[in-house]
Amino acid sequence: MRFAPVLTKPSAKRDADTAARLDVLGDIDATGCLAEARKTALARLTEMGLPHPRDEYWRYTKPDTLVQPQAPAAALHDASDEAPLYDGIDRLKVVFVDGVFDPAQSDSLEMAGIELCRLAELSDTDIHWSRDLYGVLEADGQVPVPRPLAALNTAYASDGIAIRATDKAARPVNLIYLHENTASDAMLHHVIKVEAGAELTVLENGPAAARFNACMEVDVAEGGAFHHVRAQGRDRERRTVTHIFTRLADEATFKSFTLTANGVLTRNEAIMDLQGNDCVAHVAGASLGDGGDFHHDDTVFVTHGGLNGESRQVFKKVLRNGATGVFQGKILVKEGAQKTDGYQISQSLLLDDDSQFLAKPELEIYADDVACSHGSTSGAIDEEGLFYLRSRGVPLAEATDLMTLAFLAEAIEEIDNAEIAEDITSRLGAWLERRRG
Amino acid sequence: MLEIKNLHVKLEEEDKQILKGVDLTVEAGKVHAIMGPNGSGKSTLSYVLSGRDGYEVTEGAASLGGEDILDMEAEERAAAGLFLAFQYPVEIPGVGNMTFLRTAVNAQRKARGEEEMSAAEFLKVVREKAKSLKIDADMLKRPVNVGFSGGEKKRNEILQMAMLEPKMCILDETDSGLDVDAMKLVAEGVNALRDAGRGFLVITHYQRLLDHIKPDVVHIMADGRIVKTGGPELALEVENNGYADILAEMA
């Protein structure tokens, strides 16, 4: 069995768009030990071209503003009405302001159980482990569906962090992305290697930039565990495209959760490759959108290659006042990947008639002994439950919020750490409360 | 306490009249029972009083403690002291039973301009009341009514009633689906709340429940009206002879 890449269709517009974008970005960084990886990524990108509005994979989400040469401006958001996220959690902070590393606000990059290093600091002569990972999972993830914005990122990312966990990391690493310039166009690329039996948690939060392209490659060796919790900032006008590529060896675990509140355009792609036997990959998301300018897209591709693999996708979207939610999720079970357990659910709660949810769940199975299920629903709030709450004296607005949080609960439950889950829940609660009529 | 006058109700979506002139007054400190064949409108009456959507009052009035309730939102009626123990309690996945109870108690207090109950005080009170209804810690933690047995759901209704301390309690077939022991627990829970300031309207099919919750007045409802009113002996008559005799007598 072979999986041929779905080549992007040639088009003059695509070529012109790609050329215009590359023109602004200029030459790739030809120094440092990642130069070769950048060069091949650029070649990949030039061959594919940037996304085009008529691409099947961009059917529900317009790529234009992610592709155009300059980032559309995004007003800054004053987040002082809320305590910073993960405040009570002992973590190592790595701060980027509009995509630029800020040593003053960051902790020193040292922690028991892990090695940390900025990609921008790797020199030509460095024989660094990240060289074997940078752009590698991204390149693998280009088949069968091209992901040009990820290749663009590999070629041009200005910085990022390389983390290698050799043991159980003492604390989570928190990547904090601040946005201070209304026209910033940031690209960061992180590579993460979790060695056999090691454990690492990475937290991310913040809007990052007016336009943010983030790529994370996560390689988890035998019995290793990687946990990821991300909260994309409240800035209303920001545009974000992210890719997480993961490769799992035997008995490896990968769990990722994303909270998205606001943002005019967010496209989060997760590409999970369960190569080993007995591995576990969970990806979940809760998103909240208010207004016709909110567009949120979760695109997931899970490949089961080993035996006894377990994958879960749990996505919940709350949409109001004309907001749009998109979910494209695929589970591919390769020949021989017996006893695969694949689960996928995507649901939207539409708080009015103007909002919409577009879902494309897909299963492609080449093994005969598997249990895969997928479901997608879109609906209004449960009237029976609402009346029950009101009959006990809970006012309509509060009852609606309670039902909304209940709807999101299944996604939040995917976060293993109770303290972090609580933090995320209180964010969701605060978002709802700010909108109470 | 509760005064219902000539209440006519039809379905909002359909041209179907369900209540055709209900007159009923429940005084403070009294227990009234309503019996009647299936489909006579008992649940509809309880829903209309508690403010559920989907019904249209075409004539008549209803008041609680002298205050007209038909124009109030459901939550306002609750804050005013009305409580309905549902015939079919609703499951709410994702909302913990304890969170639900606390939100409800404090929402009502807030609406009445009272101080909210502290977390510690709430916990103490809820544990005590749950214990007497044999509701364990696990049931308090689980999502509201999800995975509860029929009996557990009904006991959970009584727990809510005990926590909210309403002035007027309507119980819609709270005994249905309960075994003898569970019914005793429920009846004890109700009896513990009986006092001079509180009224009860107990909808039931069976004399059984009324052995434990002794009514002062018994009404028979048929085809959207109260067709007969009497003392506790009326329930016994139904138990022995069914509704046929009473309905024939009316015809």
Ligand SMILES: Nc1ncnc2c1ncn2[C@@H]1O[C@H](COP(=O)(O)OP(=O)(O)O)[C@@H](O)[C@H]1O
């Ligand atoms: N929402 C509804 N839609 C259609 N019919 C209804 C609805 N609610 C009540 N009814 C009808 O009204 C009548 C009274 O129902 P109900 O109040 O449940 O009676 P009871 O509780 O006495 O058994 C029945 O004929 C029932 O089918």
Ligand SMILES: [Mg+2]
């Ligand atoms: Mg009924």
